[in-house]
Amino acid sequence: MFSYKPHKGFLMTVPDVIFLFFFIISYSSAVHYGLNPSRSEFKWICSNGKTRCTRVEADYPSTETFSSVELCRLACGDASALWPQPYHISIKNRGLIVINPEAIAIRTNPTFENVMSRDVIEVFKDNLRKEYNNCLSHMETKLILNINWSSNISILDWNTDESYHLEVKTQSETAVQININGKNIFGVRHALETLSQLMTSYPENDNSTCLALLRSVLIDDKPIYSHRGLLLDSSRNYLSIATIKKHIEAMAASKMNFLHWHITDSHSFPMETPSIPNMTVYGAYSRSKTYKYRDIKNLIYYGLVRGVRIILELDAPSHAGYGWQWGPEAGLGNLTVCLNQQPWRQACIQPPCGQLNPANQNVYDVLEKIYRDMVGLMPWSRIFHMGGDEVFIPCWNNTEEIVKYISGRGRSTQVFYDLWGEFQEEALKRYDKAVGNKNSKIIIWTSQLTDPFYISRYFNKDRYVIQTWVPDTDNLPEILLQKGFNLIISTKNAWYLDHGFWGTTKYYDWRTVYENQILLDPGVLGGEVCMWGEYVDDNGVIGRTWPRAAAAAERLWSNPMSSSKEVEGRFYRHRERLITRGIAADAVIPRWCYYNEGQC
Template sequence: MYKLIIFLQVIILIGSSISYQTDYVWYCRDDVYCLPLKNHNKQSTVQAYNNQNICRLMCGKFGGLWPKPTIKCNLEKSTVGVNAELIRFEYPQSDNGIREYLNEVSFLFLKNINDECGNICNSPSDTEMFIRLSISELSDLKFTHDTDESYQLNISTSDNKINVLISSKTVFGTRHGLETLSQLMVKIVDDKGRNGLVTVANAEISDKPYYRHRGLLLDTARHFIPIETILKILDGMSINKMNVFHWHITDSQSFPMEVSRVPQMHFNGAFSSDKVYSQSQINDIVKYAKYRGIRVIFELDAPAHAGHGWEWGNKEGLGNLAVCVDNQPWRKSCIQPNCGQLNPANENLYTVLRDIYQDIRDYKEKGEFFHMGGDEVFMACWNNTKEITDYMKSSGYELTTEGFLDFWSEFQSKALETYDSISDEKIPMIMWSSELTHPNNIEKYLPKNRYIIQTWLPDTSDIPEKLLNKGYRLIMSTKNAWYFDHGFWGITQYYNWKKVYANTLPRHQLVLGGEVCMWSEYCDEHSVEFKIFPRLNAAAERLWTNPTTDLKSAEPRFNRQRERIITRGIKTDAVYPEYCTLFEGECANY
């Protein structure tokens, strides 16, 4: 049984939309590019469209869809008007949690098409749209790495009625289907200057992601990123069907996460009292993300990248929880200022970790991965700390590279045991690639059934292949393509959207997917969106579709997606002169 939900009116929201010169019409060249045609002769045999985005909808196999579907995509080359006030939804019968989720994603769909329309859809039309949502698995709202995100979308038009069927196994596939439907709806302006919408008259789409893990890492420790900005970034991710928000929430520079069980962490570690993510805010972000088809993976980087927030141990009678904090000259104690590294020689450390882990457990979805960090451990810090070296000697560790790896491994084992002690399930743990995870060392220290390795290596490295051959699961963040902080410091190079798009991952069952990384040394709330977008769009199609086609066919759809995220209120950088957007295909190799 189904219950009919009727939306009689689209809520009007403040925003803006993209428009081009009205003295142009547009035509599709080579079934790829939409180009302007001035003073078009109506007797011409060339099919002309009154704006570039309608042309993009009609041009090419995938129209303006981003990322492009992976299984089937048949779009009829004709359009039909849509009355935004006559859109109705039919839901399957379900419990209140599922119903709430479907209400929310339906509202977001209406908001998105309203943004596309310019926030006032007043062009008259008697064509109604009826959207039926068919979901085969309605048992719960659990959203994990294994959740099925596939969907099928069918559109048919007859008798002034557009029938839409979105079929999926889970509500998360439904969400993706609604996102695709919204991308098939384009603004028009009638001869009286009124805004309206058109969509394709008929369509068949079958789609599922190539990679299960499609993520963005955001560092909120080196610069505090306000909640409002994080929500905007999540909006941009959802438009691109990215499904993992990797929250690098703490580092040696600051500890801005509220920990109810150990409030000393954020009291001592935040830049200021108003730069703390409260419990309610963190829970709101997790919920907000889930409505947009995004999982949140928390990272507590350790044992390195741990300074501010850990200094209070001596004062509270717990000893040194961290060492080398704020050491100068910093190059002798860490990779970058300010320094700080946990003190595994202090047993009290694990008591504190246990309390922090409990708070993180409460924040995150049950069954979700946890990221334990593990990158850039600086052996010289430990080697120059008498408390550490005395402990190592008494434990039989030599003060050599191998001895420090053994010591580090002891910390990692105890940290894992500590997490397991507060959890009723043994969830997979993620760690950054490091000396500990090197193919020559990893099997000695990290069992493959518990650890997923996130590699941050250049595309020339053979380490990922060697780890795959040993049976380890990987998440890949190709350093020389998907590090979005590069190009703004040192000798690093900026990677444009084409470089991001062209970065391929191994087609291997143990490669779970990848993440682009926005480290925040050189960005804050005023610049972070521009540095993420529109390059994240390019990574999104790589991870959803893993296309074999070239950039030529992707570029017009990429341009359309950039305009789309602007329309929905996301700040995004320009990628080339406006001429190259208007005259697609004329700026080859720009």
């Protein structure tokens, strides 16, 4: 801002007059172009066939204008401001009604009401609180929210019915009724998330904001894929519980339902195992960088209330180093081999090296105890991730103990594959023993053993789910489907969100993530976006992951035919929603583009 100080006296010099003239012109120009924060010079209209919000001057000659792009987005487009796009939505009335959220009356079915259902509703209320402040008026508008579900099932797996029905009916200027029906609490939770997205802030004055609600909407919704996941890796770099909770909140806002927690690796073993305290004593980066047993259990419940199930991964036999080195001291021999071997390129894919020792039977006893502890964390243990990728054959081939163990069988690649298969077979037996049944589904990564030539030799299609991490040009998923395996797909050249920050990898923007279409086949359970942890920690992992992961969320929920260009207004709005909820999602466009849809 210019600062003008005239000469003493009442008369101005010619330079003073010229300066004042240009000051007035400059200030007027600043006001005209919206740079004056004291008042808004813009409004928005729903244009382009009622699909896009366009910014116009405040004096635009129309009664159908909105004071913010958020209000416009709520009333504009086939899917309103919703992310992900619902399976079916019918907007009966695009008008908005202002409500005081403090006046919402919530009625539930007492038959199935419990602690979890009350917590689900409290999360919904908390999300609304972040959208308004000190709402004083519109108390006369009665908003009745009827919530009903027909089962007390609290198990979230690939067979859970997550569908819901939602109807908003504005009966008069002072009466709004909302009906939600779901098969279970998870469908209800999704409906409440959708309902929260059908509302946005409505400023009454400088000190008060209420909520605006779309007047009449009918939604029947369900996901296309049953597995809509995000992988987090907290072994390479420790992630705090608070950070993991933020990811869960972002997943809930985006209707993602499986958090794949890669909790251990050769770098560290931060997961507390009560039966074997040595795992964290020898494996955690420090005492403060461990996951306490009770904290993991609480986090699992925190996720469930938000419609997110945590799947723990104990990677083996590769990616196992620190945390396992106490064997000789305890009289159990070498539990791991090639630990921190140098030069590392001769013993592993990535430093520090480390692989479990299949020649030492004590390894399986330790694994069984760890499995038992992990099963105790989970309310159900029918799904577990065993890792199982990137076994480095030269490590075993150069370990005297292992070479002696396979003596007489030779040292061909096939022999080492068979050894790897033996490890997997025994590990599965120990997991089944820990669980107490043989019905669990075991997820493993694609590897040499899942090559179509070998896979049926080592894996039972009725027990194992294969997580593929090949590029979209690779036909491996199609071949594995033909062999009868169920799949989770993590497209390496679109859904690996750590790419672009190391080596020759390429960064995948949200449009690339969104437009990656995976196979639509009964054998494809769904997909996962992956944020591996080599180059992220608490300081950057949220922004690296979000909002890009949300782009995959819509692909996995409704798999629309729309291009990223057609959905960008809703996507940008969803990023703002995440910000409002305290999730530091990274910027994906200049602010100007957010205010001017379709022009970037």
